[in-house]
Amino acid sequence: MTRFAATFAKPRTALIAFITAGDGDTAANLDALVAGGADVIELGMPFTDPMADGPAIQAANLRSLAKGTTTADIFAMAAAFRARHAEVPLVLMGYANPMTVRGADWFAAECAKAGVDGIICVDIPSEEDAELGPSLRTAGVDLIRLATPTTDPARLPAALEGAGGFLYYVSVAGITGLQQAAQASIEEAVARLKAATDLPVAVGFGVRTPKQAAQIARVADGVVVGSAFIDIIAEHGDAAAPHVEAFTRSLADAIHGAKEIAA
Amino acid sequence: MTASQTLPNSLRTGPDDRGHFGQFGGRYVAETLMPLILDLEREYRRAQADPAFKAEFDDLLKNYVGRPSPLWLARRLTDHLGGGKIYLKREDLNHTGAHKINNCIGQILLAKRMGKQKIIAETGAGQHGVATATVAALFGLPCTIFMGAVDVARQQPNVFRMKLLGAEVVAVESGAKTLKDAMNEALRHWVANVHDTFYIIGTVAGPHPYPELVRDFQSVIGDEAKAQILEAEGRLPDMLIAPVGGGSNAIGLFHPFLDDAGVEIVGVEAAGEGLDGKHAASLAGGRPGILHGNKTYLLQDEDGQITEAHSISAGLDYPGIGPEHSWLHDIGRVRYEPVTDAEALASFQKLTQLEGIIPALESAHAIAAAERIAPTLGKDKIIIVNCSGRGDKDIFTVAEALGVEL
Ligand SMILES: Cc1ncc(COP(=O)(O)O)c(C=O)c1O
Numbered sequence: 001m002t003r004f005a006a007t008f009a010k011p012r013t014a015l016i017a018f019i020t021a022g023d024g025d026t027a028a029n030l031d032a033l034v035a036g037g038a039d040v041i042e043l044g045m046p047f048t049d050p051m052a053d054g055p056a057i058q059a060a061n062l063r064s065l066a067k068g069t070t071t072a073d074i075f076a077m078a079a080a081f082r083a084r085h086a087e088v089p090l091v092l093m094g095y096a097n098p099m100t101v102r103g104a105d106w107f108a109a110e111c112a113k114a115g116v117d118g119i120i121c122v123d124i125p126s127e128e129d130a131e132l133g134p135s136l137r138t139a140g141v142d143l144i145r146l147a148t149p150t151t152d153p154a155r156l157p158a159a160l161e162g163a164g165g166f167l168y169y170v171s172v173a174g175i176t177g178l179q180q181a182a183q184a185s186i187e188e189a190v191a192r193l194k195a196a197t198d199l200p201v202a203v204g205f206g207v208r209t210p211k212q213a214a215q216i217a218r219v220a221d222g223v224v225v226g227s228a229f230i231d232i233i234a235e236h237g238d239a240a241a242p243h244v245e246a247f248t249r250s251l252a253d254a255i256h257g258a259k260e261i262a263a
Numbered sequence: 264m265t266a267s268q269t270l271p272n273s274l275r276t277g278p279d280d281r282g283h284f285g286q287f288g289g290r291y292v293a294e295t296l297m298p299l300i301l302d303l304e305r306e307y308r309r310a311q312a313d314p315a316f317k318a319e320f321d322d323l324l325k326n327y328v329g330r331p332s333p334l335w336l337a338r339r340l341t342d343h344l345g346g347g348k349i350y351l352k353r354e355d356l357n358h359t360g361a362h363k364i365n366n367c368i369g370q371i372l373l374a375k376r377m378g379k380q381k382i383i384a385e386t387g388a389g390q391h392g393v394a395t396a397t398v399a400a401l402f403g404l405p406c407t408i409f410m411g412a413v414d415v416a417r418q419q420p421n422v423f424r425m426k427l428l429g430a431e432v433v434a435v436e437s438g439a440k441t442l443k444d445a446m447n448e449a450l451r452h453w454v455a456n457v458h459d460t461f462y463i464i465g466t467v468a469g470p471h472p473y474p475e476l477v478r479d480f481q482s483v484i485g486d487e488a489k490a491q492i493l494e495a496e497g498r499l500p501d502m503l504i505a506p507v508g509g510g511s512n513a514i515g516l517f518h519p520f521l522d523d524a525g526v527e528i529v530g531v532e533a534a535g536e537g538l539d540g541k542h543a544a545s546l547a548g549g550r551p552g553i554l555h556g557n558k559t560y561l562l563q564d565e566d567g568q569i570t571e572a573h574s575i576s577a578g579l580d581y582p583g584i585g586p587e588h589s590w591l592h593d594i595g596r597v598r599y600e601p602v603t604d605a606e607a608l609a610s611f612q613k614l615t616q617l618e619g620i621i622p623a624l625e626s627a628h629a630i631a632a633a634e635r636i637a638p639t640l641g642k643d644k645i646i647i648v649n650c651s652g653r654g655d656k657d658i659f660t661v662a663e664a665l666g667v668e669l
Contacts, residue, residue: 048569049443049554051450052293058437071566096291096553101567123291123553127281131291131553148295150457155298173295174455 003089003117004142004165007039008200012256013217014039016202017248018093018226020046020060021077022069024233028241030081033229034088036248037256040202040222041081042120045074045094052122054177056227059234071098075114082115091144091165093120096131104132108139118142118165126159133162147193149173149185156196166200166222169193171207177227180206183215190219210254217258225251274521274596277587282471282557285593287586290470292556296450299457304472306377311479316372323368324483327401328358330365332484334491334647339617340633347501347640349633351620351650352488354512361623361652362484362512363394367463369480371398374461381460382406385449387414387442387508388578388625389421390652391465396430398463406430409449411441414577421656439571442508442581446555466509467585470556474585481515488647489519496645502527502636505649506628507599508543508578510585512651521596530588531632533574534601541573545584546592546599559586575604575664576624576657606631608664611654623652624660 007014017038019029023046033041046064050057074092081090092099092111099107099121111119119141124131126145136143142164150173151159160167169189171181186203193201203216204224213223232247233240277284290300310316324330333356337349354362374382382399383406386392392408399406408425412434415422425432438444446469453462467474467481492500503520505513507530520526535542542548545560552561554569562570562582572582591597607624610631615621622630626649633648640646654661662669 047567048438049447051447051555052454054451062438065568097561097563097569098567101550101552101563101565122293123556125290125292125294125297127290127297146294148293150295150298152298155301159294170295172455173457175451179455 003087006087007089008166008221011259013220013258014202014222015248015252015255016040016042016204016222016224017229018042018044018224019229019233020044020057020064021074022046022064022067023060023230024240025238026077027080029233029244031084032241032245033248034085036245037252038248040089040091042091042093042224042226043074043078045071045092045098047095047098050095052175054175054227056177056230056234060230075110078114078116089117090115091118091120092116094122096121096123100131104135107132108135108141111136111141112139116141118144120144120146120168126161129162137162144168146170149189160197163199166202167193167197168224169201169203170205171203172205174205176205178206180208180212186216187219210250213251214254214258217255223255275518277590278471278475282475284587284590286551287558287589288471288474289558290556291553291558292470293454295454295457296470300470302377303373306373307472307476310373310376319372320369324365328364328368329356330483331487331491332356334488334495336495337618340614341637343617344634344637346637346642347644347646348642349637350492350645350647352484352516352647354484354649354651355620355622355626355653359394359397360655361390361394362481362515363391363465364397365483365515366465366477366480366511367394367398369476370461370463371402374404374463375402377461379459379461380404381456382463383409383449383452383460384463384465385409385442385445386465387445387580388576388656389414389418389425390578390656392430392432393421393424393428395463396425396428399430400428407452408432409435409445409452411435411439411445413440414442414445417660418577418656419659441572442577443569443572450555466511467514467587468509468555468557468559468583474557474587477511478514478518478587481511482518484512484515484649485517485519488516492645492647499523499526500645500647501525501640502529502644502646504529504531504629504632504636504646506531506579506625506651507584507588508581508625509583510588512649514585514587516647516649517597528597529632529636530597530599531628532599532601533576533579533628534603535573535575537603538601542601543572543574543579543581544601545582546589547601549582551589554583557586559583559589560592575607575660576628578623578625579628600632602628602631608661610634611661620650621654622650623654624657626651627654
């Protein structure tokens with residue numbers, strides 16, 4: 001069973017936590033996420049031009065790059081994480097250019113070697129799958145696809161072609177960290193997506209509080225929280241880990257119990 | 264030879280139906296934008312098939328923009344250089360002072376067809392911003408222009424023009440605060456407002472179908488130039504020269520001539536302080552990569568991080584280039600040459616003094632290349648240089664570079 005399959009087989013909604021690699025003390029923050037109860041880790045690969053990100057994650061990208069974070073550093077962080085945490089699925093999330101610059105085969109092989117389970121590439125839609133998808137699938141790394149409020153039913157099968165791991169529903173048409181979507185629209189979308197795929201469906205963008213997360217967790221298989229962690233790291237810098245852990249726990253408690261409360 | 268013939272093995276048939284020119288181009292955008300881009304393509308195909316669309320476009324170009332723009336034989340410049348005969352395609356005489364308006368007219372007509380109520384655009388020099396604000400005023404649509412904070416500072420007259428035209432100008436503070444960052448911010452805004460907003464991209468870059476449709480709207484430059492040179496000289500030119508930022512004025516001039524094997528074609532990249540210093544020459548100094556929706560040559564480091572471009576000319580200060588140029592470069596149909604800030608500054612002054620034409624700094628790069636090449640050609644040779652815009656917007660930058668206080 002893959003790490004994703006094992007995680008989503010549990011009878012509870014998964015907390016999927018995003019932080020940017022190289023922003024703050026990444027190893028300590030990753031451990032804090034796991035200790036606090038995160039089920040899946042998304043590690044952001046910093047990019048100079050994070051077009052889909054709001055101010056918080058943009059700033060995290062720039063802080064990381066200003067410290068000199070390289071792709072080699074990120075794979076080293078990933079491999080070290082895998083050595084410490086054998087079970088927790090690890091996803092690299094980022095933009096096409098850093099992922100493809102040395103060739104998709106190179107990137108896929110490095111992911112496999114470092115124990116990375118999945119990739120989210122913001123700017124490679126299914127239409128350009130050839131850029132990265134075949135290499136990842138050959139290497140046994142899942143390509144996690146995004147669906148959005150603008151993904152109409154006609155396009156959904158194409159968007160799901162070749163997808164793995166879980167389906168990431170971006171609940172707002174927008175950038176990270178700003179608006180939040182109405183619960184009703186999320187519920188409608190998750191139901192529609194679950195009818196179209198057997199993949200677990202995770203919901204993200206704009207989720208900041210345990211209360212919001214718990215609401216979404218009633219219907220989704222996973223809830224993604226990103227900018228709220230980035231804000232904590234921005235505030236506390238290299239000493240953020242205890243704060244990250246405490247916030248993770250508050251989210252995990254809210255999310256993990258949500259389905260039983262609803263039932 | 265007819266104005267626009269397409270041969271079976273033509274170089275003018277691209278992109279393919281997925282928006283690729285060879286390995287370049289494509290649609291590398293967030294899923295949120297993908298449905299919109301597919302919509303835009305469908306609407307563009309319908310517009311292409313609709314004679315009323317072309318009629319309205321042609322009418323606006325003629326009566327609003329003032330086309331055709333003249334093809335001016337630059338006699339004094341030609342005599343001074345003592346070689347090939349230099350013609351200037353006078354895009355500087357268009358309404359708003361550059362070629363940018365051609366594309367804006369086409370795109371706002373598409374926006375109208377699609378029922379979009381708001382217009383956004385990115386701008387570097389401010390020429391595209393002014394052209395966009397202009398068509399938005401003409402069509403009565405609210406308009407927001409994203410412009411890097413550095414460019415806002417160095418292109419004040421254009422910022423004020425945009426505001427007079429009723430546009431909101433957003434000074435972008437992220438990254439290097441120039442054109443690339445303005446485009447990032449425009450894309451961010453667009454993603455959040457796709458339902459009612461049309462993004463008028465200012466050059467032949469971005470996701471498919473933008474590189475294609477911008478090229479098509481700008482090809483009026485080359486179509487006119489071809490007819491004009493046939494009328495003036497009875498034959499095709501030996502060479503075309505145009506400056507390349509994203510590459511819209513250049514592809515507009517080049518495209519109708521791509522299948523004319525006897526026409527040598529030269530694109531001019533901004534070499535800034537020189538190719539071993541800070542520059543904006545993505546073909547000479549970059550490698551293929553993915554940014555802003557397309558695959559193309561980019562200035563980047565070994566990890567694929569985009570490096571900052573530099574040019575004295577804000578309109579050329581971009582670390583990428585349109586994908587069709589990357590392809591034309593790789594297949595060798597177009598030769599791309601670098602021109603430095605210093606060379607462009609010298610040519611800016613030379614053209615002003617010899618012809619009474621103050622060119623945009625962007626256009627001055629092409630003039631500089633012509634100065635380099637013309638003396639090596641016989642007097643019977645004909646060169647068409649794209650004077651893509653007028654230089655009024657640049658007088659502050661030039662004054663500063665020359666150490667003159669205004
Ligand atoms: C006068 C002029 N020429 C050239 C350019 C460069 O753009 P492109 O390469 O798309 O023609 C600009 C851009 O602002 C411009 O204002």
